[in-house]
Amino acid sequence: MLSLIFSQWHRNDEKDTNFQEILKSLCLRAQCLKQTFPDVIPMPSFLQKIRFKSVWERMRLQRDYQRKLINFHKDTFDPYMIRDLTDQLMMYVENGDDKGLFASDDMENLLLEISGSGFEETAITLTWLLGYMAMYPAVQGQVQKELDYVVGRDKDPCLDDQALLPYTVATICEAQRMATVMPFLYPHQAVKxxxxxxxxxxxxxxxLCNVWSIHYDAKYWKNPKKFDPTRFLKDGKxxxxxxxxxxxxxxxxxxPGQALATLEIFLYFSHILHHMIIRSADDTHSFYMEGELDSFLHHKPKPFLIKAIKRED
Incomplete structure (x- = not known):
């Protein structure tokens, strides 16, 4: 996400102190939000201040760092060479497409929000995917066969390959259906x-919309408790x-981040299976995952053990 927002970030930036500080901010915010339902059940303002004091402080530190990167972009901005999302936003403002409504604080807040988009949900989905690959080695083998045929062994999968990897995409969709990370959508209120x-x-x-019920309804899905990626394929292609x-x-x-989350999950999943074989920790075929709801109503797998074996080139 940070690479998309600020193109200065590269593969080794996880060793960067600033990167670690931003990661702490995102983890702290996710942990804090899981404790109660701040957007659903209002809390007295003084309790909100106590509860979110550390989060606000970390967000302030992250804003300070992002402000430096934004200022760097302003100093080096070239409308004929858009490097990342920050440049795109600056172009949007400079062209007047915002009709004068986009303030500098809006850019900072927007970039802050985007940097943490799908932080928890994407990680949970990938965890389910790895567990399912250990549970269903035949499906994993089919994904890897497709990756080897389309991508080859001498390079990594990229976004251009996504349209050419229907079984891989279908496997991700089936994992999302089976896991249903958000069993209930966020509460809505009838305005009339x-x-x-x-x-x-x-x-x-x-x-509340019960997505779990829909994803396991036999009226819509044949054998809904069976992990079957082909249900998302037409003519297998x-x-x-x-x-x-x-x-x-x-x-x-x-x-609103659906398109971005879809790309992130595809890239992570395809890269992992391109390089690794996922197995149960004890090499048995009785591996099974169980799910549980956290306090923020995410359906996540209970802790499990797997091992990743490097594939031969």
Missing amino acids: KSMLQGYDIPKDTWV TVLIPDFFLPYGLGMREC
Whole structure:
């Protein structure tokens, strides 16, 4: 994410002190949000201040560092050479596309939010994916066979390969369906009295969408408890995404980072399987994962042990 926002970041930046400080900020924020439901159940302002004091301090430090990078971009900005998202935003403002409504603080806050987008959900999805590969070695083998055929062994997968790897993409989709990391979408509230499929919904009623029920409904999915990537393939060659597949929600409140999260998960997953074979820690075929809900209603796997074996070139 930081490479997309600030192109100065490279592969070895995880050794950089500033990078570690930003990572601490994101981890702390994720941990804090899991403790209660700050966006669902309001808390007294004085309790919010106590609870989020350390988070705000880390966000301030991250803003200070980002401000330095933004200033560097301003000093070196070239409209004919867009390097990253920061340059794109500056071009957006300079061309007047924001109609004078985009302030400097808006850019800082937006970049701060984007840097942590999908931080928790992407990690949970990848954890499920690795566990499923240990559970279903035949599926893993098919993904690796496709990667070897399309990408080859002498280079890494890239975004251009995604359209040519339908089984790999279908495997990711099936893992998202089976895991359903967000079993319930964020609560909505009826702004007026409504009726939905014969049910009266009074004004101000909280409404939750049960995505888990949809993803395991036998009316939509044949053998819904079976891990089967081919359900997302048409004629075994083309990825087909049905309307009742909702890992990112639906409609106006659909996750705005869906496209970005999809690319991130694809790159991580394809790189890992391109280089590693995932097995259960004891090499048995009885490996099985169990899920649990954390306090922020993420469906995540309980801790499990696997091993990664380097593939031969």
